[in-house]
Amino acid sequence: MSLSSFPGRDLASAGLEMNAPALDAEVLKHLRSGLTDLQGVPMTLSVTHRWDDIKNFSAHPDDLLIATYPKSGTTWMVEIVDSIRNEGISQEMRSIPSLMRAPFLEMNPPAPFPSGLDILKTMPAPRMVKTHLPFQLVPQSFWDNNCKAIYIARNAKDVLISYYYFHKMNTGMPEPGTWHEFFDNFLSGKVSWGSWFDHVTGWWDAREGLRIHYVFYEDLKQDPVKEIKKVALFLGKTLNKELLDTILEHTSFNKMKDNPMTNFSTVPPFVFKHDISPFMRKGTVGDWKLHLTVAENERFDEEYQRRMAATSLTFRTEL
Numbered sequence: 108m109s110l111s112s113f114p115g116r117d118l119a120s121a122g123l124e125m126n127a128p129a130l131d132a133e134v135l136k137h138l139r140s141g142l143t144d145l146q147g148v149p150m151t152l153s154v155t156h157r158w159d160d161i162k163n164f165s166a167h168p169d170d171l172l173i174a175t176y177p178k179s180g181t182t183w184m185v186e187i188v189d190s191i192r193n194e195g196i197s198q199e200m201r202s203i204p205s206l207m208r209a210p211f212l213e214m215n216p217p218a219p220f221p222s223g224l225d226i227l228k229t230m231p232a233p234r235m236v237k238t239h240l241p242f243q244l245v246p247q248s249f250w251d252n253n254c255k256a257i258y259i260a261r262n263a264k265d266v267l268i269s270y271y272y273f274h275k276m277n278t279g280m281p282e283p284g285t286w287h288e289f290f291d292n293f294l295s296g297k298v299s300w301g302s303w304f305d306h307v308t309g310w311w312d313a314r315e316g317l318r319i320h321y322v323f324y325e326d327l328k329q330d331p332v333k334e335i336k337k338v339a340l341f342l343g344k345t346l347n348k349e350l351l352d353t354i355l356e357h358t359s360f361n362k363m364k365d366n367p368m369t370n371f372s373t374v375p376p377f378v379f380k381h382d383i384s385p386f387m388r389k390g391t392v393g394d395w396k397l398h399l400t401v402a403e404n405e406r407f408d409e410e411y412q413r414r415m416a417a418t419s420l421t422f423r424t425e426l
């Protein structure tokens with residue numbers, strides 16, 4: 108079965124193409140819900156509700172997990188991996204939104220929208236699975252089946268800014284509150300999927316002994332050729348110059364921003380409010396400099412030193 112004919116695709120597009128007037132109040136009341144505790148990690152209610160099913164997800168050995176803390180380059184990596192696997196830009200990549208090609212494991216919106224698990228169930232192998240789960244919450248079946256995983260990490264300051272705008276535009280997230288409140292909550296890990304510090308270090312520490320390829324957003328931005336080749340090698344593929352050029356062009360920020368299959372413009376506008384902030388916002392390293400005050404930056408650095416003192420993991424916040 109090809110991806111373009113898998114049943115989840117129709118189910119998905121049926122849900123995604125519906126507009127607010129067609130949805131009853133039941134759906135709308137789930138928007139902007141608060142956070143719950145999932146084994147010590149703050150999580151949106153919808154994820155916690157479905158947790159047993161998510162935890163018991165049965166991975167196939169050829170599933171590829173694409174994992175990140177939110178706003179760290181997931182969509183970019185999905186497009187890179189799909190282009191490598193398809194040895195170019197397939198018809199399916201041109202006609203199926205990113206989220207349907209790499210279902211979001213823990214996404215559990217109210218009906219009629221399909222959950223990540225619903226889509227995955229009907230999807231042919233080899234599957235790409237997107238997740239924002241911290242390492243300790245990833246379903247064990249991925250590791251029991253020796254699945255490969257690509258983890259993309261992005262510097263905390265740019266993630267903070269990107270996540271703040273994402274909270275403002277995505278009504279599926281909790282209310283961000285004021286900038287000051289969000290800044291505090293991010294630093295103390297009281298945001299969906301928890302602490303950035305715990306997330307990036309948890310995956311970093313876990314990679315020994317598992318097939319995890321750890322990528323930095325900043326490296327990808329600075330030298331995409333080198334990083335894309337490394338991803339291909341990890342997937343057991345080699346790229347000729349022509350294919351590499353095609354992938355570079357297709358996955359550039361400007362191309363992805365204009366591509367409805369990658370820019371999330373197919374999500375109904377009452378969920379993603381691109382007029383407030385587009386999903387494909389800036390795609391740069393160092394945007395934090397245009398946002399943080401000197402005092403905020405100092406406070407951030409202080410907390411950063413404290414939380415990252417014991418790890419060998421380092422980040423670049425500018426190029």
Ligand SMILES: Nc1ncnc2c1ncn2[C@@H]1O[C@H](COP(=O)(O)OS(=O)(=O)O)[C@@H](OP(=O)(O)O)[C@H]1O
Pocket residue numbers: 175176177178179180181182183265268269270272358359360361363386387388389390391394
């Ligand atoms: N091709 C390319 N090049 C550079 N940057 C890119 C690219 N594609 C996506 N992005 C930027 O990645 C940010 C979104 O991250 P995610 O895809 O992980 O978002 S999500 O957590 O899955 O919602 C978001 O970052 P900000 O622009 O800083 O908000 C996107 O713009």
